[in-house]
Amino acid sequence: MDIDTIAAIATAPGEAGIGIVRLSGKEAVNIADKIFRGKKDISLKNRETRKLHYGHIIDPENDKTIDEVLIVYMKAPYTYTTEDVVEINCHGGIISVRRILEIVLNNGARIAEEGEFTKRAFMNGRIDLTQAEAVMDLISAKTDSSFDVSLNQLEGALSKEVRVLRESVLKMLAQIEATIDFPDEDDVEEMAYEKMQEEGEFIFKTIEGLLSTAYSGKIIKEGLKTIILGKPNVGKSSLMNAILRENRAIVTEIPGTTRDIIEEYVNLNGIPLRIVDTAGIRETEDIVEKIGVDRAKELVDKGDLAIVVFDASEEISDEDKNIIELVKNKKSIILLNKTDLEIKTSIETLKNYLPNKTILNTSMLKGEGLEKLEKTIKDMFFKGDVKINDSIIINNVRHKDLLLKAKKNIEEALESIEMNMPIDCIEVDVKECYDNLGEINGDTVGEDIIDRIFSDFCIGK
Numbered sequence: 290m291d292i293d294t295i296a297a298i299a300t301a302p303g304e305a306g307i308g309i310v311r312l313s314g315k316e317a318v319n320i321a322d323k324i325f326r327g328k329k330d331i332s333l334k335n336r337e338t339r340k341l342h343y344g345h346i347i348d349p350e351n352d353k354t355i356d357e358v359l360i361v362y363m364k365a366p367y368t369y370t371t372e373d374v375v376e377i378n379c380h381g382g383i384i385s386v387r388r389i390l391e392i393v394l395n396n397g398a399r400i401a402e403e404g405e406f407t408k409r410a411f412m413n414g415r416i417d418l419t420q421a422e423a424v425m426d427l428i429s430a431k432t433d434s435s436f437d438v439s440l441n442q443l444e445g446a447l448s449k450e451v452r453v454l455r456e457s458v459l460k461m462l463a464q465i466e467a468t469i470d471f472p473d474e475d476d477v478e479e480m481a482y483e484k485m486q487e488e489g490e491f492i493f494k495t496i497e498g499l500l501s502t503a504y505s506g507k508i509i510k511e512g513l514k515t516i517i518l519g520k521p522n523v524g525k526s527s528l529m530n531a532i533l534r535e536n537r538a539i540v541t542e543i544p545g546t547t548r549d550i551i552e553e554y555v556n557l558n559g560i561p562l563r564i565v566d567t568a569g570i571r572e573t574e575d576i577v578e579k580i581g582v583d584r585a586k587e588l589v590d591k592g593d594l595a596i597v598v599f600d601a602s603e604e605i606s607d608e609d610k611n612i613i614e615l616v617k618n619k620k621s622i623i624l625l626n627k628t629d630l631e632i633k634t635s636i637e638t639l640k641n642y643l644p645n646k647t648i649l650n651t652s653m654l655k656g657e658g659l660e661k662l663e664k665t666i667k668d669m670f671f672k673g674d675v676k677i678n679d680s681i682i683i684n685n686v687r688h689k690d691l692l693l694k695a696k697k698n699i700e701e702a703l704e705s706i707e708m709n710m711p712i713d714c715i716e717v718d719v720k721e722c723y724d725n726l727g728e729i730n731g732d733t734v735g736e737d738i739i740d741r742i743f744s745d746f747c748i749g750k
């Protein structure tokens with residue numbers, strides 16, 4: 290196990306109010322003592338822990354002042370890593386934190402790897418793997434709901450569920466042992482098989498229940514990849530603006546793969562939409578025209594949802610028909626906009642072209658139809674009501690894959706029980722189920738996987 294002392298800049302690069310350099314490990318406080326000068330000449334060890342102390346960071350080689358700081362010493366074991374932790378709050382911006390990090394490294398710390406602080410928290414047993422992963426997800430969350438799901442996971446909701454599951458699997462294994470110990474007693478065997486079946490069915494159902502949240506979990510985490518389509522002037526920008534107005538929480542704007550496509554996170558009443566190509570929409574340009582039919586088709590194919598806008602005050606045009614071709618076999622919701630004007634195209638007319646689609650009358654001018662749109666999206670993508678705050682939602686592909694494996698194991702064990710197969714046939718599957726579940730919270734996980742998980746973290750966390 291690592292026992293050296295690590296250090297990293299914990300705040301994001303750039304101009305900011307403060308910057309933080311963080312140290313963790315046995316030498317943290319000794320290193321800090323070498324470079325910190327407070328008003329009184331007291332060692333940090335002898336100052337109150339978990340309190341900010343004012344002073345300066347000095348380069349001990351030449352007594353040069355590096356920056357004015359507040360420093361805090363958090364004594365092991367009740368810290369993020371469970372080790373001694375020191376945090377130096379200095380002025381924001383890139384120079385101060387870099388200078389301080391350099392001094393810290395010159396005085397005995399090693400630069401931390403990605404996620405190494407959290408990895409130590411995991412290695413030292415303070416959190417399990419799902420909680421460590423939740424830390425990462427919290428940092429990278431782009432929507433409120435995604436953040437809430439991760440927070441729930443960090444608090445240990447998923448860990449607990451996995452522990453309960455594994456205890457049930459252990460009970461099954463105990464039944465197996467009992468049968469192996471008394472191989473000739475038929476009634477022992479019969480009872481054991483019955484109990485195993487009961488336990489197995491509980492495990493199966495619980496895993497299935499968890500897996501049923503995975504689709505919502507993916508959407509919550511990644512956003513519902515949505516494209517808004519329609520010929521020019523039908524009201525796409527107005528729709529986009531209405532969505533933005535109602536939901537100020539635009540979390541981020543990330544550049545897409547090509548420069549003319551951007552994605553924007555919007556929170557539509559709890560549903561995170563990742564709207565593609567808003568640049569085009571907002572500049573009152575037509576996506577299809579802007580990027581070409583093939584690219585538009587590709588976007589529609591890759592997306593989760595297309596919202597297609599038509600103008601109720603006009604007849605359906607050839608341009609409309611092209612768009613209908615693009616979306617008619619895709620998950621889409623059709624909006625018939627401008628219903629406040631004299632109507633030339635009705636829902637019934639559109640139905641002829643798009644028989645299986647939900648078509649909604651809207652008027653962006655009057656702000657009508659958005660609620661129906663929200664409800665339609667909810668019904669389309671979330672089974673029942675997704676209560677994000679207090680339920681466990683699987684939003685991690687690694688967890689999902691392991692649950693699928695564990696489900697298959699238990700399914701096979703149940704089949705063997707059903708067919709009265711020899712006990713060791715059953716045992717293999719049940720043991721594998723136990724291991725696969727253990728990999729979720731890190732009880733039975735290889736070092737390579739741990740390394741891979743933490744390498745996705747950012748430095749300083």
Ligand code: GDP
Pocket residue numbers: 519520521522523524525526527528570573574626627628629630651652653654655
């Ligand atoms: P886009 O080209 O598809 O993005 O369409 P815009 O959102 O820019 O709207 C084009 C024009 O239609 C603008 O003048 C809007 O004010 C108007 N418009 C949008 N929605 C409605 C609506 O529901 N009713 C009416 N009467 N006008 C609308």
Ligand code: ZN
Pocket residue numbers: 522524525526527569570571572573574
């Ligand atoms: Zn527009």
